[in-house]
Amino acid sequence: MAKRILFLLNRTPYGASHALEAIEAILVAGVLDQKVSVLFTGAGLYQLLSDQDGGALGGRTVGKMLGALPEYGVTDLFACRPSAERLGLGDANLCLPVAWLDHAEQRRLINRQDIVTS
Amino acid sequence: MAKRILFLLNRTPYGASHALEAIEAILVAGVLDQKVSVLFTGAGLYQLLSDQDGGALGGRTVGKMLGALPEYGVTDLFACRPSAERLGLGDANLCLPVAWLDHAEQRRLINRQDIVTS
Amino acid sequence: MATLHLVNKPAAWEGCHPLLDPKDAVLLIEDGTYLAQQALNGAAFHALEPDVRARGLSRRVHPSIRTASFDDFVRLVESCERVVTWSA
Amino acid sequence: MATLHLVNKPAAWEGCHPLLDPKDAVLLIEDGTYLAQQALNGAAFHALEPDVRARGLSRRVHPSIRTASFDDFVRLVESCERVVTWSA
Amino acid sequence: MVISIAVHGAPYAGAGSRTALRFVESALRLGHRVHRVFFYHDGVLAAAEPGVAPQDEEDLHAGWVRLGETHGVELAVCIANALKRGMLDETERDRYERKAATAHPAFAIVGLGQLIEAMTASDRFVTFAA
């Protein structure tokens, strides 16, 4: 039975392996036909910054991996507007379209979920 | 030849193994007759909080391990006063006597060292 | 209870706090228990007792925050609809 | 140069900043390069270029901060008296 | 109630793996069924075979093994995260022609599908962060 699963991404893309590995789990959740949502918040917004080049560090590019989400059926991509304002990020700087949510909308998003993980 | 080595401790005592393992290095530096200083700063001040009980987590007590420093010849123990004020800590809450330094004094402490590590 | 929030370090509070619903509960665990030294608002607050004791915080926990055993932790998970974990 | 400070995450800036001496240099590395998006003061500032590029920050680095190669990193270490590493 | 958990942190003296172990022990004592413990990120290091724990620190690896062997709790280790951290079971040892398995046999090395299955098959899913 499909569940509503929210992945909360709040880590930087290259500081540790956490971001890449979390994206792998999201892709699998999409393949397995779960009702997947993704919320980028805090430093997790940096995963969406355009012009990333993981090759400079000998690895994959997180922004490119995120670009594959829609192909895996993961299209409900949300981002925290207050975080973006604090970090000076807007649509023009991002490599992927996201729906911006304020705090109240994020609370409602969480309250609709069966499972929230990170 | 003995060197002036400053250990900068800014991690919480039980969040990871970092604090315990750093103390082990300090003890060895003391045994090997280096001119060792220790500076507790930021969340590292929590390593000095009295009434710790590592046994509650099945491990050693960081505050007790720090108490062994003088036996190993490590007596130059300093702590950041501004950090302590921010965390609401004072001499009465600590398990070990330390000399309080303001920022300018900490800068001078660093400038006297051959090596600073953490 | 709608959501149980786990907070495992002080820095995680910044992300958790704005998303609290008044029906929610927060359990401070691990280094998150350092937050228990002050009054917090927005939900019902608990702090995991072994983590509090290990860190020397037993007498520093604010009276508005209840300490919780691991059995209490399990009961909090039972009685919520979902668990959100905040870290870093 | 007296001291070279390595800063490897934004949160480490809080500990580093008050201890800077005007004769010091700071090299922002790894996630510390996110700090390079703003003007910083208290010393001479550098940001490690591969870390800047990987994160998509190349066009976001503040003009007051110079990018540094690994060879530049080594030269900074040569020309200082000691290196202090700030993390968390 | 059926509960599954994810463990993201490394076992040695780190906080998350210990909290998770204690939580599962309490859940079992209170009569819940623990469907699966899924080790992810650095959590996979809990399966490391020859850790030599310091005498005065709890051996979390041994705690997890006991939970698997005595209480039949499924200990599932993410294969992708395990391989890059040097954790191999006997199957992977043979495939990659290594000298020895490094994962204790109480742990099963599995695909990420098992993480999602743990979520769908359980009433509650709790993530223990690093």
Place this chain on the structure above:
Amino acid sequence: MVISIAVHGAPYAGAGSRTALRFVESALRLGHRVHRVFFYHDGVLAAAEPGVAPQDEEDLHAGWVRLGETHGVELAVCIANALKRGMLDETERDRYERKAATAHPAFAIVGLGQLIEAMTASDRFVTFAA
């Protein structure tokens, strides 16, 4: 100039171990002598024998081994931190009666005295944090 470094972070996709490796490569290229790389905390995991790196990610373990074998850089792993993280060389394998060594032979498992010696014997000491 004689340089020694400490590496505190784990090698897989973490930042500190990669930065440290690149720094040492540059230091050697610029004619410095690298006296010792001391792996401490999670840094000791760089010595893990059978890591299977993902195809599209750099294998830092291999990078360190190359540095040791080609450039003769001493790769020293803290014994206390190694043991509790499951890193054993052949000596420790025999002492603790384990099936296999888990540390690659390019790495020497040593006491903490070697960390302090690296500090005293070098003109510069650089710590690469996790």
